[in-house]
Amino acid sequence: MEYKSPEVKKAAQQLKVKFKKLEDKRAILRAPELGALYDRIKTLPAGERAAFGKEVNRLKSELEQLVRQAQSFKLKALSSIDVTAPFDINVPPEQRPQLLTAENGSRHPLMTELGKILNIFAGMGFTAVESRELDDDYHMFGSLNFPKDHPARDEYDTFVTDEGLIAPAHTSIMQNRVFKTMQPPIRAVIPGRCFRNEDVDARHDHTFYQLEGVYVDKGIHAGHLIATLKTFFKKYFQKDIKVKTQPFYFPFTEPSLEFAPSCVFCDQKGCSICSHTGWIELLGCGLIHPNVLREGGIDPTKYTGFAWGVGIERLVMIKYGIEDVRHFHSGNLKFLRQFA
Numbered sequence: 030m031e032y033k034s035p036e037v038k039k040a041a042q043q044l045k046v047k048f049k050k051l052e053d054k055r056a057i058l059r060a061p062e063l064g065a066l067y068d069r070i071k072t073l074p075a076g077e078r079a080a081f082g083k084e085v086n087r088l089k090s091e092l093e094q095l096v097r098q099a100q101s102f103k104l105k106a107l108s109s110i111d112v113t114a115p116f117d118i119n120v121p122p123e124q125r126p127q128l129l130t131a132e133n134g135s136r137h138p139l140m141t142e143l144g145k146i147l148n149i150f151a152g153m154g155f156t157a158v159e160s161r162e163l164d165d166d167y168h169m170f171g172s173l174n175f176p177k178d179h180p181a182r183d184e185y186d187t188f189v190t191d192e193g194l195i196a197p198a199h200t201s202i203m204q205n206r207v208f209k210t211m212q213p214p215i216r217a218v219i220p221g222r223c224f225r226n227e228d229v230d231a232r233h234d235h236t237f238y239q240l241e242g243v244y245v246d247k248g249i250h251a252g253h254l255i256a257t258l259k260t261f262f263k264k265y266f267q268k269d270i271k272v273k274t275q276p277f278y279f280p281f282t283e284p285s286l287e288f289a290p291s292c293v294f295c296d297q298k299g300c301s302i303c304s305h306t307g308w309i310e311l312l313g314c315g316l317i318h319p320n321v322l323r324e325g326g327i328d329p330t331k332y333t334g335f336a337w338g339v340g341i342e343r344l345v346m347i348k349y350g351i352e353d354v355r356h357f358h359s360g361n362l363k364f365l366r367q368f369a
């Protein structure tokens with residue numbers, strides 16, 4: 030609020046500074062500076078009194094308004110909310126629910142294993158980038174060389190919001206972002222939660238974790254891809270393994286491969302984990318399609334790269350011989366405590 034009279038203006042500034050420091054905000058209305066202004070009215074020539082008096086009253090109203098605001102703020106502040114507390118913090122301690130101590134909890138096995146996986150890739154020079162849980166059509170399909178209305182989109186049936194946002198069906202949604210923000214040589218692993226419209230059974234869940242990997246540099250070929258994944262699997266399963274690849278189809282890689290390590294459970298003698306074939310078809314991979322590199326701002330005539338996506342639950346299931354993927358999200362303490 031502006032005041033024409035220099036005297037009122039000066040007093041207004043002083044009073045506002047004082048107001049901030051006051052414990053009892055109403056005391057401002059009894060401040061000597063305000064009283065002095067009222068006293069001053071009487072000393073002025075008759076022609077000036079009305080205008081000056083009006084300004085002093087305006088200042089008083091402004092201060093009253095400040096006092097009212099401060100009081101309503103104080104009322105709101107009384108009932109605090111702590112969104113991180115598992116109970117209403119305004120409830121007295123004796124009425125709060127009994128909580129388990131921190132020793133009763135442990136890390137979820139998926140997160141423990143993800144930590145180990147990321148450590149192995151960090152040792153191989155890969156940076157970890159976090160994926161996201163809601164995305165758009167461009168990152169889910171368009172940037173990954175899926176033509177509009179192409180039947181390959183049907184393989185990624187997931188959940189969509191009313192606004193057209195997509196719960197990502199794979200971590201490849203991050204490829205375009207990684208290419209646009211990092212300069213070759215690019216070595217990145219991207220863990221993330223994925224979603225599919227699946228009929229849930231021992232092998233399929235509607236929500237799962239995936240680990241994407243991308244490597245882009247000059248002269249990268251399929252030999253680099255196979256050697257990188259083989260090195261990872263040896264370290265993760267702590268076993269010497271053989272690998273097998275066979276042709277596959279993904280719109281975002283060319284050529285696309287299905288990658289299968291030898292069964293770490295039966296050493297290829299045949300067991301239920303490998304369906305008695307000796308091989309575990311574990312992940313999809315391939316050399317990144319030139320269209321995908323170009324869309325990410327990377328010149329495919331200068332650079333090539335490879336990418337893969339692997340289900341984290343599946344890796345952990347194979348490592349520990351877990352027969353049902355539903356255990357991970359069941360909250361079953363008997364299952365979870367085996368990993369504590």
Ligand SMILES: [Zn+2]
Pocket residue numbers: 292293294295296297298299300301302303304305307308
């Ligand atoms: Zn086997």
